[in-house]
Amino acid sequence: MSSSNDSLAMQRITKLVDENSFMEIGSLVTARNTDFNLADTDTPSDGVITGYGLIAIWYMFTARMHPY
Numbered sequence: 001m002s003s004s005n006d007s008l009a010m011q012r013i014t015k016l017v018d019e020n021s022f023m024e025i026g027s028l029v030t031a032r033n034t035d036f037n038l039a040d041t042d043t044p045s046d047g048v049i050t051g052y053g054l055i056a057i058w059y060m061f062t063a064r065m066h067p068y
Contacts, residue, residue, distance in 0.1 A: 009049050022051055
């Protein structure tokens, strides 16, 4: 994941998919929101983890929220 600390959302994804099969998409996306004084807040991947991985032999796509 983009941030330095491991999130609960990423831990759940890691437990769901087969080992070393998850590929994160959009990890370099940053928030463009200026409401609620968020212009100076660093939100890696805009608070959402998206990607794909394998469960058994099936590809799976997922999106999980990352609470800050």
